[in-house]
Amino acid sequence: MSAWSDGFFSVGDNGNAQVNPTKDRDSGIDIAKVVAHLERKGITFPLLIRFQDVLKGRIEQLYEAFKDALTEVEYGGTYTAVYPIKVNQLHEVVEEILDAGKPLGIGLECGSKAELIAALPLLEDDDTLLICNGYKDSAMLDLILSGQQMGKSVLPVVEKMDEFMSYDSQARAIGLAAPFGVRLRLTTAGAGKWADSGGDQSKFGISVPELLRVVEHLEAHDEQDRFRLLHFHLGSQISDIRTLKRAVREITQVYAQLKRRGLGIRYLDVGGGLGINYGGTYASHDDAINYSLGEYANAIASTVKEVCDAEGVEHPDLISESGRALTAHHSVLIVNSIGLYSKEEAPEDYTPGPDSHRLVADLHALREWLREEPGMAMPQLLEAYHDAAGKRAEADSLFSLGYLPLEEKASIEGLYWAICRTINDRVQTWESEALPPELDRLDSHLIDQCLCDFSVFQSLLDHWAIGQRFPIVPIQRLDEEPTRRAVLVDLTCDSDGKVSSFIGPGHREYEFLHMHEPNPGETYRFGIFLVGAYQDIMGDTHNLFGRVTEAHIYADADEPEGFYVEKIIRGTKVKDMLALVQYFPNDLYNRMSRHIRSKVQSGQLKSSEGYELLERYAETFNDSTYYTAPSTGPTVSGSRKRKVNHE
Numbered sequence: 001m002s003a004w005s006d007g008f009f010s011v012g013d014n015g016n017a018q019v020n021p022t023k024d025r026d027s028g029i030d031i032a033k034v035v036a037h038l039e040r041k042g043i044t045f046p047l048l049i050r051f052q053d054v055l056k057g058r059i060e061q062l063y064e065a066f067k068d069a070l071t072e073v074e075y076g077g078t079y080t081a082v083y084p085i086k087v088n089q090l091h092e093v094v095e096e097i098l099d100a101g102k103p104l105g106i107g108l109e110c111g112s113k114a115e116l117i118a119a120l121p122l123l124e125d126d127d128t129l130l131i132c133n134g135y136k137d138s139a140m141l142d143l144i145l146s147g148q149q150m151g152k153s154v155l156p157v158v159e160k161m162d163e164f165m166s167y168d169s170q171a172r173a174i175g176l177a178a179p180f181g182v183r184l185r186l187t188t189a190g191a192g193k194w195a196d197s198g199g200d201q202s203k204f205g206i207s208v209p210e211l212l213r214v215v216e217h218l219e220a221h222d223e224q225d226r227f228r229l230l231h232f233h234l235g236s237q238i239s240d241i242r243t244l245k246r247a248v249r250e251i252t253q254v255y256a257q258l259k260r261r262g263l264g265i266r267y268l269d270v271g272g273g274l275g276i277n278y279g280g281t282y283a284s285h286d287d288a289i290n291y292s293l294g295e296y297a298n299a300i301a302s303t304v305k306e307v308c309d310a311e312g313v314e315h316p317d318l319i320s321e322s323g324r325a326l327t328a329h330h331s332v333l334i335v336n337s338i339g340l341y342s343k344e345e346a347p348e349d350y351t352p353g354p355d356s357h358r359l360v361a362d363l364h365a366l367r368e369w370l371r372e373e374p375g376m377a378m379p380q381l382l383e384a385y386h387d388a389a390g391k392r393a394e395a396d397s398l399f400s401l402g403y404l405p406l407e408e409k410a411s412i413e414g415l416y417w418a419i420c421r422t423i424n425d426r427v428q429t430w431e432s433e434a435l436p437p438e439l440d441r442l443d444s445h446l447i448d449q450c451l452c453d454f455s456v457f458q459s460l461l462d463h464w465a466i467g468q469r470f471p472i473v474p475i476q477r478l479d480e481e482p483t484r485r486a487v488l489v490d491l492t493c494d495s496d497g498k499v500s501s502f503i504g505p506g507h508r509e510y511e512f513l514h515m516h517e518p519n520p521g522e523t524y525r526f527g528i529f530l531v532g533a534y535q536d537i538m539g540d541t542h543n544l545f546g547r548v549t550e551a552h553i554y555a556d557a558d559e560p561e562g563f564y565v566e567k568i569i570r571g572t573k574v575k576d577m578l579a580l581v582q583y584f585p586n587d588l589y590n591r592m593s594r595h596i597r598s599k600v601q602s603g604q605l606k607s608s609e610g611y612e613l614l615e616r617y618a619e620t621f622n623d624s625t626y627y628t629a630p631s632t633g634p635t636v637s638g639s640r641k642r643k644v645n646h647e
């Protein structure tokens, strides 16, 4: 946890995962206590917890890093962060960022018409920046101009030459010498999964020849001061700091030359891309980044300064559009384990009956032999495995041809898995030895499946789409040795709905997660961390699983448990998900009622039974779309429980 959590998460003395909003371990908040508190309020799972203080903490860290970097290199300009709301548009998240960032002068960035419409009224101060990226139609350009007429600092970033021409003529029509910025298509391409956001082949930005046409247009009207900002964006999660430095050098060169030509550029905007160290290693690898916040700020400040000094122009004010870096840490998804399944092995004391099938007896003998020879070397273990696999294959073909009863097949499978387990337990202790492929694979065949109450498609979309790994940790019993190994499978009827690639120590990709044997009556829970960027908002409704329940938590030392719940947003109900695909409760109820009535008329059901069935059906409209546990915890099972859900 210390490798990826930036100090915000750790393990408490009681073995529970804790969040440290102030990065001080001693004043950390026990996550299991937060969950228990919310459970008492009758919330449903999965549960997304937002730690609003962490959001604030990240803003302060980012500003701190730039403050230090600017001081260090004796930089002549300022730094401002603008939050790109596409990363997480939730109203409370944006408000919290504006609140927490107000003393530091934070601004916003939007990339579509709907985002602009949401962001514009949030600008309380006239000098709070709103940067508008994305393709802009005339309605969007009009709205930007309205914002400027109101005296707000709204700055469109021109993406295309014709967009510039429309903006120019719409501004002229209302007599405004409207300022703007330009997104430049750099030659430097990004690296990693979002590399196509920059470089020659990018769909974004204007080219250098087009840039010169914009400049000539301004010069012809003597309006050089309208050009306020120069922007690039290399793509999210820049994994290698060298790529960033190349891009910054390239754009600063453009800035310096335009500045010398007399343009009024004030801001250099380095876009987003400040990465998160999901993997916990400093490697330029898909899940990791090879730099810290401090190095990121230093790289930008020192490169810009160096180029500007060499070209003899003043240092621009710096802007970064860091979204992922601000929001990833603040939310944690809590999911319940609702079942742990392993390959069923024949019991230790299993002995075949006298007329068992030959294959059953053979496998049993093989198992006995393994037991008697605990010190077997690799070649013998390999031979034992080949024997077992051969017998099992033989059994499968006999079964398909009708020569093996189902009961015998069950015994054979149980013995086969018991043998595999024994062999695997032994070879796994020989850590340094290179294993033959069939023994190496054995390990992954023996990993358990843990069924979890969530949907990968709703809550962890990037894991499914691009194989992004997130830190996943049980939130309890972290002071006990975990004895089970599992992949997490979700509730969807989709074989892709699973997590089978995990972060662990070092650079390795782990195919399983260590977990504990759940105790009887215990609800065993996992925290999926660093999901505050993109995952909350991009999720889809595969199998009609809806948005999860959310709770917003603030740290407060005066509260008995060190926190208070500021808000709970209930997860989507069944009826809301159905309405998205045009099914409505009234119609469904009437149809169901018609079926039941006809069964009552024909005598197949008593009227009291029919009534009961219909009521039970109608109650489900208000259910959560996720798994409703039968009767654990403080809530009650049956229809009373449902009442709790639709409060």
Ligand SMILES: *Cc1c(COP(=O)(O)O)cnc(C)c1O
Pocket: 084, 086, 087, 109, 111, 133, 233, 235, 236, 237, 271, 272, 273, 274, 321, 322, 323, 324, 325
């Ligand atoms: C998506 C996006 C961002 C945010 O990128 P992060 O990597 O999340 O910081 C910033 N600027 C633009 C133009 C974007 O499209």
